[in-house]
Amino acid sequence: MGEQRKRLSRDERRAQLIEIGRHQVEASSFDELSTDAVADEAGISRGLLFHYFPTRRDFLVALAEDAAGELLDLTAPDESLPPLERLRAGLEAYLDYVTTRSDLYVALVRGAAGGSTGLQDVFEATRSRLAERILDGLALGGGEVDDALAFAARGYVALTEEVVVSWLRTDQRMPREELVDRLVQWALAALSSAGAPDDLLT
Amino acid sequence: MGEQRKRLSRDERRAQLIEIGRHQVEASSFDELSTDAVADEAGISRGLLFHYFPTRRDFLVALAEDAAGELLDLTAPDESLPPLERLRAGLEAYLDYVTTRSDLYVALVRGAAGGSTGLQDVFEATRSRLAERILDGLALGGGEVDDALAFAARGYVALTEEVVVSWLRTDQRMPREELVDRLVQWALAALSSAGAPDDLLT
DNA sequence: GTAGCGTGTTGAGCCTGACTCAACGAAGGC
DNA sequence: GCCTTCGTTGAGTCAGGCTCAACACGCTAC
Numbered sequence: 001m002g003e004q005r006k007r008l009s010r011d012e013r014r015a016q017l018i019e020i021g022r023h024q025v026e027a028s029s030f031d032e033l034s035t036d037a038v039a040d041e042a043g044i045s046r047g048l049l050f051h052y053f054p055t056r057r058d059f060l061v062a063l064a065e066d067a068a069g070e071l072l073d074l075t076a077p078d079e080s081l082p083p084l085e086r087l088r089a090g091l092e093a094y095l096d097y098v099t100t101r102s103d104l105y106v107a108l109v110r111g112a113a114g115g116s117t118g119l120q121d122v123f124e125a126t127r128s129r130l131a132e133r134i135l136d137g138l139a140l141g142g143g144e145v146d147d148a149l150a151f152a153a154r155g156y157v158a159l160t161e162e163v164v165v166s167w168l169r170t171d172q173r174m175p176r177e178e179l180v181d182r183l184v185q186w187a188l189a190a191l192s193s194a195g196a197p198d199d200l201l202t
Numbered sequence: 203m204g205e206q207r208k209r210l211s212r213d214e215r216r217a218q219l220i221e222i223g224r225h226q227v228e229a230s231s232f233d234e235l236s237t238d239a240v241a242d243e244a245g246i247s248r249g250l251l252f253h254y255f256p257t258r259r260d261f262l263v264a265l266a267e268d269a270a271g272e273l274l275d276l277t278a279p280d281e282s283l284p285p286l287e288r289l290r291a292g293l294e295a296y297l298d299y300v301t302t303r304s305d306l307y308v309a310l311v312r313g314a315a316g317g318s319t320g321l322q323d324v325f326e327a328t329r330s331r332l333a334e335r336i337l338d339g340l341a342l343g344g345g346e347v348d349d350a351l352a353f354a355a356r357g358y359v360a361l362t363e364e365v366v367v368s369w370l371r372t373d374q375r376m377p378r379e380e381l382v383d384r385l386v387q388w389a390l391a392a393l394s395s396a397g398a399p400d401d402l403l404t
Numbered sequence: 405g406t407a408g409c410g411t412g413t414t415g416a417g418c419c420t421g422a423c424t425c426a427a428c429g430a431a432g433g434c
Numbered sequence: 435g436c437c438t439t440c441g442t443t444g445a446g447t448c449a450g451g452c453t454c455a456a457c458a459c460g461c462t463a464c
Contacts, residue, residue, distance in 0.1 A: 010440090013442095031233065031317055035421075036420090036422085046423090046444080047424075051441075056421090056423085110316055110322060111317070112316055113315040113316045114232065114316030115233055115313070115316045115317055127364075147375060147376045151376075154368050155360075155365040156361065157364070159358065162356050163360075166352070166353055174349045174350070182353070182396065186391075186395055189388075190388055190392070192391075193384065193388055209411095209412055209460080212411090212412080215413095237451065237452090238449090246413075248415080248450090248452085249413080249414065249416095249453075250412080250414075256452090258450090
């Protein structure tokens with residue numbers, strides 16, 4: 001590729017590399033990503049990538065954090081809504097993200113869970129954040145959450161991820177509104193089974 | 203290691219390598235497993251491993267299949283039990299396996315989901331098998347399962363995996379009986395939310 | 405015994421891809 | 435116009451996956 005090499009600022013170069021890395025991951029998966037390929041596509045030397053990311057793993061973690069951060073931003077809860085509406089809005093935003101970036105999402109959910117230790121941590125942390133948000137909607141008094149509720153929240157997040165991936169795989173055959181309704185139902189069922197107060201239906 | 207090298211039959215050698223591979227995976231993770239290390243521990247040349255498993259990935263897949271097969275065998279449903287009892291028995295067996303081989307289990311659930319394509323398939327297939335078993339308990343007439351029920355079953359399996367991993371991570375603080383009770387509750391909640399007949403409580 | 409044969413096994417070496425390092429060169433300040 | 439800064443280079447090292455032609459062990463036949 002005879003692209004003319006250009007000198008970029010640290011931030012620009014870093015952003016460019018992450019952008020390219022995301023494409024590569026979308027096209028294949030995390031563990032198939034090659035640093036050489038990224039460098040080639042960026043039109044830089046092989047060595048430069050390691051000036052920004054000391055290790056291939058660091059690079060992958062940066063990619064995962066970038067994608068996860070984007071997901072978390074776009075699904076940030078609207079505190080002004082009552083709990084149930086908030087959950088529904090969160091699910092809608094989640095599905096927006098997922099349908100827009102389905103390749104990246106699947107790569108993240110299915111690829112970052114395993115793989116290197118660092119990736120697992122990012123995945124873990126993201127799932128935790130999502131679970132916390134759900135619990136925050138309940139714990140109005142800011143009380144301690146017991147194990148059962150915590151398990152319910154985490155389990156529900158996992159259920160949602162799995163269902164959404166399955167839904168994508170069936171070409172979204174089920175209407176999206178029905179899917180959201182069901183996911184809301186499952187949330188209520190999981191949480192109330194775990195002893196959550198029923199007034200979360202506010 | 204001055205162990206005397208011995209000539210083994212194909213099946214013996216293969217079994218030995220898988221056994222060693224499982225140890226390595228337990229000790230670290232799938233993607234950190236090194237074929238050289240396995241060969242060393244087995245006291246064989248580096249080349250021989252590739253005589254049995256043409257590719258590192260093939261070896262990892264064989265390991266995952268071995269572990270997944272073991273899990274499926276040990277949790278095989280007892281057809282003579284009524285649905286609800288069968289589910290409970292399955293969960294008990296599942297927890298037996300998980301507590302016995304927690305390292306391997308976590309490596310499988312958290313490591314095989316991502317990583318190479320082949321590993322993902324094994325993980326996928328195992329989750330599907332577990333979901334099918336749950337649906338089999340319902341579909342007495344052998345009718346078609348609609349998307350909602352299929353999603354519920356798959357989602358529930360994912361929920362269970364996540365909850366169990368979390369439970370292990372909290373040093374099994376919650377009593378095991380309570381965990382089983384809750385998991386049964388969640389199963390009923392998830393399935394009936396998806397429109398399963400209520401007479402699955404037989 | 406020894407000649408042959410099937411097959412488990414070897415070990416040197418290739419090759420890809422992650423990673424290093426000393427030196428180069430394009431902006432900006434003086 | 436020189437100097438300092440720092441993004442950048444590219445040749446090279448190293449680890450680890452993978453190959454291949456030859457070897458050696460156990461066996462049967464003569």
